Amino acid sequence: MQESLERAIRWIEQNHPRTIAALTGAGISAESGVPTFRDAGGLWENYRAEELATPEAFARDPKLVWRWYEWRRGIIRDAIPNDGHLALASLEELLAERGGAFTLITQNVDGLHRRAGSRNVIELHGNIFRVRCTREGTREERAETFEALPPACSCGALLRPDVVWFGEMLPPGAIEDSAAAVAGADLLLVVGTSGVVHPAAGLVSMLRRGAAIEVNPQETPITRLAQLSVHAPAAVALPRLAAAIERSLG
Numbered sequence: 001m002q003e004s005l006e007r008a009i010r011w012i013e014q015n016h017p018r019t020i021a022a023l024t025g026a027g028i029s030a031e032s033g034v035p036t037f038r039d040a041g042g043l044w045e046n047y048r049a050e051e052l053a054t055p056e057a058f059a060r061d062p063k064l065v066w067r068w069y070e071w072r073r074g075i076i077r078d079a080i081p082n083d084g085h086l087a088l089a090s091l092e093e094l095l096a097e098r099g100g101a102f103t104l105i106t107q108n109v110d111g112l113h114r115r116a117g118s119r120n121v122i123e124l125h126g127n128i129f130r131v132r133c134t135r136e137g138t139r140e141e142r143a144e145t146f147e148a149l150p151p152a153c154s155c156g157a158l159l160r161p162d163v164v165w166f167g168e169m170l171p172p173g174a175i176e177d178s179a180a181a182v183a184g185a186d187l188l189l190v191v192g193t194s195g196v197v198h199p200a201a202g203l204v205s206m207l208r209r210g211a212a213i214e215v216n217p218q219e220t221p222i223t224r225l226a227q228l229s230v231h232a233p234a235a236v237a238l239p240r241l242a243a244a245i246e247r248s249l250g
């Protein structure tokens with residue numbers, strides 16, 4: 001771990017990145033106690049994705065799907081942003097002050113980046129505390145615990161979580177804005193993602209002139225695309241990388 005972290009710090013000191021993008025996945029929230037999808041004991045381990053995170057599953061059994069989401073909302077409500085989230089939020093502030101740029105692209109629906117203070121966040125897969133009327137398409141923040149499941153809209157139709165399920169399109173412009181941020185970046189930090197879900201995982205190949213540094217205790221399909229892989233937890237590595245970026249800006 002230490003060796004891979006030192007290599008990444010050396011790369012930063014030699015390359016002085018100032019236009020930076022970050023692509024995060026469930027792993028950045030693991031140290032906040034939010035289960036990942038595909039790690040041992042992850043969310044999907046007890047369920048198959050097809051059973052729960054698809055429009056067909058919701059049409060078939062909205063109550064089951066909502067029980068899974070309300071269980072996750074409960075865990076996330078009690079979670080607090082960890083040092084990995086906080087490091088990315090402070091990096092955004094630092095780069096804004098120093099004339100750089102920072103774009104945070106997340107696959108996560110837990111909202112922890114915004115709670116950590118990040119502002120320029122692209123939520124590729126929506127947000128678990130927003131709901132959408134299945135009839136009118138209207139969206140609203142509803143972070144409370146829903147007692148009766150599935151919850152209904154005031155119009156009487158079912159409410160659904162305002163997240164992107166498998167087989168559904170991402171929010172308009174989300175992947176285009178993300179691809180533009182990656183194409184223009186000197187550095188893409190790829191943090192806590194297994195790199196199996198598309199189109200998010202495809203963003204890494206959108207780099208034009210910059211390098212990708214992966215932060216993940218495990219090897220992933222991203223590893224062979226990245227310039228460097230830091231085999232460490234995000235809450236350990238990101239504060240160290242953010243400090244190196246700050247030093248390298250002079």
Ligand code: BV8
Nearest residue numbers: 025026027036037038107166167192193194197198233234
């Ligand atoms: C689309 C929101 C097109 C909901 C999610 C074959 C059949 C069917 C579909 C497809 C197919 N092939 C490709 C597809 C497309 C499909 C897809 O990619 N499927 C995969 C599974 C093969 N994609 C889609 O359907 C997308 N839409 O393509 O639409 C289209 C075209 C025309 C018309 C209509 C549609 C939509 C994808 C979005 C799905 N929604 N979530 C919810 O959250 O409930 S995906 C879900 O997976 C989450 O968003 C999650 O973020 C995402 C990715 O998972 P990861 O974040 O990477 O998490 P994971 O657990 O996998 O990995 C965690 C990593 O962290 C691990 O590597 C671990 O080592 C590491 N880690 C652990 N601890 C730490 C750590 N790292 C750092 N620090 C630590 N401490």
